[in-house]
Amino acid sequence: MARLILFNKPYGVLSQFTDRGSPTARATLSNHIAVKGVYPAGRLDRDSEGLLLLCDDGRLQARIADPRFKLPKTYLVQVEGDPQEEALERLRKGVLLNDGMTRPAEVAMIDDPGLWPRDPPIRVRKSIPDHWLQISIREGRNRQVRRMTAAVGLPTLRLVRWAIGDWTVAGIAPGEYREIAV
Template identity: 60%
Template sequence: MLIAFNKPFRVLCQFTDSAADGPARATLAGFGLPADVYPAGRLDYDSEGLLLLTDDGRLAHRLTDPRHKALKTYWVQVEGTPDERQLAALRAGVELKDGPTLPAQARNIPPPSLWPRDPPVRFRKTVTDAWLELQIREGRNRQVRRMTAAVGLPTLRLVRVAVGPHQLGPLLPGQWHDLAAGPRHS
């Protein structure tokens, strides 16, 4: 079984919240997902979009192992207006504290038609923002956010729209479907 799930903003990519020292956070347990599936990869608490879940360990390994280099596609709202120098730096690979990233595919895109985020991204009249499509083959912790920050473009909103051939498609936040069985909504 392979589940495509549109992970909402501020939902953990696990079924329980192991942090007992603060307020409870939303988890995958609240979305009616099938029993015995687990995430194939991760998506940060404050990121949105496509999360794949499976009950097949070999498939999960193929989807997440860096040796297989599955291309992950993100739409990234950034603070500022990306120039060619910043895009070229992303395309060449960025130096992060844990070492250089692999080259990414990066391009400006028009603002995508997305669901509203709750809470919305803070709007400031004096600060411009723009959207990028960024494609990477790695999966380091908070990698896309760290890459855009390294070139002077802090991330405001991050939505994963594809992992390899698997697309988010029309799923709204909290909705999921079995890629083999067809649509289902929570």
């Protein structure tokens, strides 16, 4: 039976156990997870938060991370600006990025999800509104969601991966994890 860890990665933590290549020590998974023999199934950028899956089974790791399996990844995204239906529809049809066209995304405007506070907080500008979107994608390009929202004129202020497939970060505090058997 494989071990699977659902980790709520805080802002500023690297999605790896060691930090090579930086003259200053940055927070890594080893600051939060003391379980041996598990490895991240995919990545989550340092400036993103939320669900990161770790497992001890190579096949499961590949099934989670490999875009060929089209496992949906759902994000709660705070964007700067006032999303118009035209911009949302562009995201739903796919957006042309510098590395090609994205697959269509599932996109909906949502109310403020009432997440934990972020440290440091996002920048707030009184003259520019911000809104929350729920975006699900089935591929995993580098910084894809941020690049997609920017391409339609809605820069991302905060990005929280809420779910991968049926696994969710709901009920797991930032920096904490839950281990399950699969």
